[in-house]
Amino acid sequence: MTPPLSGQMMDVPLNLSSLLAHAARHHGDTEIVSRRIEGDIHRYTYKDCERRAKQLAEALIALRVAPGERVGTLAWNGYRHLEAYFGVTGFGAVCHTINPRLFPEQIAFIVNHADDRYVLFDTTFAALVDALAPQCPNVLGWIALADDGHLPDMRTPVLSYETLLGAQRGEFDWPVLDERSASNLCYTSGTTGHPKGALYTHRSQVLHAYAASLPDSMALSARDSVLPVVPMFHVNAWGIPHAAPLTGAKLVFPGKDLDGRSLYELMEAERVTYSAGVPTVWLGLLAYMRDAGARFSSLQRTVIGGSACPPAMQRTFEDEYGVQVIHAWGMTEMSPLGTLAKLNWEQSQRPPDARRALLEKQGRAICGVDMKIVGDDGRDLPWDGVAFGDLHVRGPWVIDRYFRQDGTPLVDGWFPTGDVATIDPDGFLHITDRSKDVIKSGGEWISSIDLENIAVAHPAVAEAACIACAHPRWTERPLIVVVLRPGATLTREELLAFYEGKVVKWWMPDDVAFVDALPHTATGKLQKLKLREQFRHHVLPTALDAGPDCPLTADVPRDSGAHG
Template identity: 80%
Template sequence: MTTPLYGQMMDVPLTVSSLLAHASRHFGTTEIVSKRIEGDVHRYTYRDCERRAKQLAQALMALGVEAGDRIGTLAWNGYRHLETYYGTTGFGAVCHTINPRLFPDQIAYIVNHADDRYVLFDITFAALVDVLAPQCPNVRGWIAMTDEAHMPRMSTAASSYEALLAQHDGAFDWPELDERCASNLCYTSGTTGNPKGALYSHRSTVLHAFGASLPDAMGLSARDSVLPVVPMFHVNAWGIPHAAPLTGAKLVFPGKDLDGKSLYELMEAERVTYSAGVPTVWLGLLNHLREAGVKFSTLQRTVIGGSACPPAMLKMFQEVYGVEVIHAWGMTEMSPLGTLAKLTWEQSQRSPDEQRKLREKQGHVMYGVDMKIVGDDGRDLPWDGVAFGDLHVRGPWVIDRYFRSDASPLVDGWFPTGDVATIDKDSFLNITDRSKDVIKSGGEWISSIDVENVAIAHPAVAEAACIACSHPKWTERPLLVVVKRPDADLTRDDMLAFYEGKVAKWWIPDDVVFVDELPHTATGKLQKLKLRERFRDHVLPSALDIENCPFDEKEGHALRHVKTDLS
């Protein structure tokens, strides 16, 4: 057997602390701006951030925290949260970001499952901590991310973050760690069953930051002023707190105020060029722009992910406000980025309509991710944009197994995402649905996402969700649940007529119901499970008139919606 010839390069581990150390050394004067919980705007630099992160590391070690221990956070996007990202992982502890929007019982489960040693929290969550503390007996201490003057009144004993940092000088060298050691812990939103933990390594986190920063991925640079609307408690804010220091980008943190007016004013004041968030947040921002009659003066690009970006939203951003939309897809188990809809040179030469259709998809993979779609028999399906099947992925920042679980979810070395998708000849991914949300009508599939996108394009619709309703003949048929814009005049028949010519006739919903609001998960995704429970006994008009309902038996689908007088 031939002995391999190894390269003669430095063996420098990929550690999370190296990202901040790089920014501090080479972009030391670049600003980090935060809208604080205390009400004011805080400014400092990457150099300041690293010094304070080192003070936090010293403080935690003085409290007895050791490498591998989990440190929880319940916090908004802000400079102290950023310090915690690095002050924990820098000496070998694990930064465990917790979603405060979950139910208290879920949060308590997560804290206990992670076995967090300390939990750092923004003072807006003081009441939540008082509920959690009795349920989390293994937490050694709770640390309020504020100074002594702003300490909240609580029944739980808590320390002041600033008081702890003041006890240390930051004269500390980041230790050299094994890059395979754990760095960050994020839990899924737990829409079915208990949340599951994805335990990232230093290596996977740094590689993800490199991948995210590529020009055809998120494409951050030192010329950008970046405002991550996506919370730092949601899959590491899609990697922005790691990619921004890597590239030297200015960071702008919005704190707790995520309404359209607050976001717009902060973007304008800090000359933000780049942002990222879920569709529900952008809906509020676009509504503010329209109502106030204002436009962006500096915003150039925004990443939209978390759930599918409605084509109408993409069109509004790009054609009305001149903002490039980067449609993205990923998941907690993928750190989270997987694909982004960036066009190649050749694709950019195509007609505007063809380009728009590509941008509406979730896009091509970034280096570090591979993907495939498989059929029910487990065999690979063709990349023709027509065949759709279960989406599987793999890569250096995709989990091998869940935290504290011996069983691996992998299938032949690939992670099954639970999404149903197509991949076209351009290698562009198009998520057609979650496997549990797709509607099976007469043996054929209907994409609930495509049905929703048509509804959201109606000017009177604020939000819409499509779910399956049981049908005596076709097993399932689509029901559309709609939230109207304030003072909008929209009837069921108007909504159904809007579908004509936009989708196959048998995809048109069988009924429309109007509600005041839709349920969302803690990360802003539509919570269709609750909708299915709420409308489980809903009777579709077509189900009342099976004998007289005209069907094309050859296609096996309803050709038109049957109007039935329910009075």
């Protein structure tokens, strides 16, 4: 057999340093703006950023950090954190972003599991570092992201980031690295068991940055002023710190202040056109704008992911404020982008209601990600928008295995996401649940996310969660747990009546519970494990009368075998 003909192209490895080098050379005067921990607004350019990232690389090499070793960060979104993204990875070490919102015990586990040599931290986390340091004996040093004049008073000996950089010239030449060498380490939020590490490569992250920048993906542009609200410690801020220098976009970092007023004022001051974050953050922003009667003067687009975007929130952004919502789905194990809700030409010609129905789903897979849904028997299910199945994915920025785990989670080369979903004939993904959260009532599945979305569409509801409660006849039935808007009133009967005509009768929630607040994970997702524990003894009204004439059977297809 004749061997394939070799191409005659330059063999230039995909290194993350090339993204910042490109921005410094071709977008050198583009601003990076940060609200600092010190309280002021800091401004500099991509050219300045690369010089300081090189100084950081030189400083870490002087501290004897070797390629492949991990350097942790406990930091908000800011210019020094961005320098770490490139200064650490640029000479071959691994940038390990740590979520400071996790429990201290989980953070200590993560630092020790990663075997971080040094940890860079914002001074707001001084007390946390003092608590962590005795539990992390292998950390050689803790580096405060500050100058000598702003070092916090701590028990733990710390180094000054600015002093370390000041001792270096910044004339470092980025080395050419094996593109398959490790670049970044991110851990899952650890809602069940210990957090698990996803170890990315230079190749996977550069490809991910290109994919994120595509027009039908996150669509970053040199014309954008981008404010990532999603933290840089949460799956690399969804790739924005890599995609922004690739495209030459202006970056605006909010620091620690993520309340509605602070975000709005920074967006307006810096003429932000593009943002990204989880639904819980946007709840605060929209509440502030509603109360203040504020309007956006520049914001055009926002990516919402991390958990399902309620359709009511999407309608508010688009109908009341003229901001396009890009609904997205992904996960730590996917770097994280998987799908985004963008219409093709034919879909864009459909009636408004049909277009909106598509855009409220999680969207189509971007090039580089393949997906499928499988049944309990492992067989592929049809893309008909009806069949529910376990979602599996694969691609060049999807993990093969977890960090420091010998076994692989893959099933026949596919990663099982733990999500339950449908895929419609248009190829649009609709996440209906996490597999552990799906409500199985009488042998049929009920989507907790769909029931939550209906609840938050009620004008009196600020936030809602749906969990399963035990039922003597149906095994499980849905309970809606609701947080009301300030000053609003709502009864159980009024909310249940709001569901009428929106779902089939056997999907109707059996009860409503009102609470002051819902528990969230460190990444802003609803923490349903805690809710299930809180309501484990809750008795549903229908459970008290579950006789053979139970009215819940009224709307169930008689040939399904479910619900009697």
